[in-house]
Amino acid sequence: MMLYRxxxxxxxxxxxxxxxxxxxxxxxxxxxxxxxxxxxxxxPQILTNEEAEKFRNPKASLHTRLSDLLKHLQKKGDxxxxxxxxxxxINAEQLFNDLPSRQILSPVFFLACFSVAAGLALFWYCCNxxxxxxxxxxxxxxxxxxxxxxxxxxICMLYLEDIPRN
Numbered sequence: 001m002m003l004y005r006x007x008x009x010x011x012x013x014x015x016x017x018x019x020x021x022x023x024x025x026x027x028x029x030x031x032x033x034x035x036x037x038x039x040x041x042x043x044p045q046i047l048t049n050e051e052a053e054k055f056r057n058p059k060a061s062l063h064t065r066l067s068d069l070l071k072h073l074q075k076k077g078d079x080x081x082x083x084x085x086x087x088x089x090i091n092a093e094q095l096f097n098d099l100p101s102r103q104i105l106s107p108v109f110f111l112a113c114f115s116v117a118a119g120l121a122l123f124w125y126c127c128n129x130x131x132x133x134x135x136x137x138x139x140x141x142x143x144x145x146x147x148x149x150x151x152x153x154x155i156c157m158l159y160l161e162d163i164p165r166n
Contacts (some may be wrong), residue, residue, distance in 0.1 A: 004164055006129075008101070009078050009081075010078045010079075010082040011074050011077065011078050011084060012082045013080045013081070013085070013099075013101040014070060014073065014074055014085075015074060015082065016100060016101050017099045017100055018067070018070050020098075020099060020100050021067050021070065022063055022067050022070070026095060026136050027062075027066060027092065027095065028062075029062050031091050031095075032055075032056075032065065032066055033056055033090050034087075034091045035084070035087040035088060035092075036052050036055045036056050036069065037052065037056075037090070038087040038090065039052070039083060039084065039087055040052035042087075043083050046073075046079075046080050046084075049166075051072065054068075055068065055069045055072075061063060064086075068154075069084075069155050070084075072113035080125075106137075111159065
């Protein structure tokens with residue numbers, strides 16, 4: 001899993017967002033038709049007239065048409081997927097903002113930040129003399145209520161206060 005998802009190609013993003021987009025009631029028929037028409041009229045190199053008619057066919061279910069459209073765009077390449085996202089943003093901005101790939105920071109990012117903070121505290125503790133290391137570790141843990149829960153921070157602080165007594 002990537003820490004910052006904006007580095008993914010549009011095809012990978014579309015593959016990641018496909019389930020979200022095709023789930024029930026996310027996109028209605030009018031919005032899908034607007035997107036298909038925009039890809040056909042504004043960017044005729046993205047969808048030809050025949051392809052647009054296929055994806056606007058009312059005889060097929062909306063779910064099938066949308067799934068076929070997304071698969072078709074993925075096969076055509078990154079530029080086609082990018083134009084789909086642009087059309088989605090224009091025609092359904094709230095849905096565009098709610099896409100899983102638009103959630104910039106993943107939970108892994110927060111875990112990585114916590115690991116870096118803990119690593120720095122351990123490094124200072126191990127590499128400096130006892131008195132300086134404990135003071136610095138205490139300062140780091142004292143300013144980390146956002147990173148770790150209060151009860152965990154309090155336990156660590158009590159442990160650091162007990163070390164000089166022993």
